[in-house]
Amino acid sequence: MKQPLVIKVGGALLESLDGQAKLFDTIAQLVEQKIHVVLVHGGGCLVEDWLSQANLKSEKLDGLRVTPSSQIELVAGALAGAANKKLVASAKSNGLNCVGLSLSDGDMVTTDYLDPRLGQVGVCKVNERGLLISLLAAGYTPVISSIADDGQGQLLNVNADQAAQVIAQLLNGKLILLSDVPGVLDGDKNLIDKLTPQYAQQLGEQGVIVGGMKVKVDTAFATASDLGDSIVIASWKEPQNLLALVNGGSCGTLIEAP
Numbered sequence: 001m002k003q004p005l006v007i008k009v010g011g012a013l014l015e016s017l018d019g020q021a022k023l024f025d026t027i028a029q030l031v032e033q034k035i036h037v038v039l040v041h042g043g044g045c046l047v048e049d050w051l052s053q054a055n056l057k058s059e060k061l062d063g064l065r066v067t068p069s070s071q072i073e074l075v076a077g078a079l080a081g082a083a084n085k086k087l088v089a090s091a092k093s094n095g096l097n098c099v100g101l102s103l104s105d106g107d108m109v110t111t112d113y114l115d116p117r118l119g120q121v122g123v124c125k126v127n128e129r130g131l132l133i134s135l136l137a138a139g140y141t142p143v144i145s146s147i148a149d150d151g152q153g154q155l156l157n158v159n160a161d162q163a164a165q166v167i168a169q170l171l172n173g174k175l176i177l178l179s180d181v182p183g184v185l186d187g188d189k190n191l192i193d194k195l196t197p198q199y200a201q202q203l204g205e206q207g208v209i210v211g212g213m214k215v216k217v218d219t220a221f222a223t224a225s226d227l228g229d230s231i232v233i234a235s236w237k238e239p240q241n242l243l244a245l246v247n248g249g250s251c252g253t254l255i256e257a258p
Helices: 011-015 017-032 044-053 072-093 130-137 160-171 197-205 211-227 240-246
Strands: 005-009 037-041 098-102 109-113 122-126 141-145 147-149 155-157 174-179 231-235 253-255
Touching: 005 017, 005 160, 005 240, 011 017, 011 044, 011 072, 017 037, 017 072, 017 240, 037 072, 037 160, 044 072, 072 098, 072 141, 072 147, 072 155, 109 147, 122 160, 130 141, 130 160, 160 174, 160 211, 174 211, 197 211, 211 231, 211 253, 231 240
Parallel strands: 005 037, 005 174, 037 141, 098 141, 174 231
Antiparallel strands: 109 122, 147 155, 231 253
């Protein structure tokens, strides 16, 4: 099997039907080239909407969503329910044969609590890849939400970038983190073609790489180190660049393995 692409998309994609159509059309072209694709998604915008409608407080700590036990069912419903099925339905309408999953399915991962201050938030480790290998071999494109469990019946919310990292490790896949920006930008809002750990640290100290992007960049470097392979941070608004990437071209910001 060729190296699969593990593509992570952010919740903002859920608000763009045109963006979904273009991305899924591109993924369909990749699948036609016998390149296996696994999609991992978040859904922060949808979670924010649901929390607001329920008059519940939304809080983040170091770029990660605080998820009290009183909110986990709502968060899980938004991510593993509405967001996942919306993406599966959209992918299906654009010619992909998808299966909607969560991190809990098929014993793909084991999950521990990340930090007591974050509540029902987990950190995952690779476990069993049999389900994903079977689905890919059968021609399916898995669409995985970032909801896991603690092995004791409790649901856990996992940062979607970190969830994608674990799936990439599980499959020895090429990790591509897609958001609504073209990649990592410098202080002048220019795209950085290649990002080193030293430059990333410098931009962090300058307040350029912060919050969610800092989590994304940290995840990318960790995964690049673990896999011994480069990671890509790019935009779902320019999915055609994925075709260029698999053919040796450039796409977004390349995070090289240390």
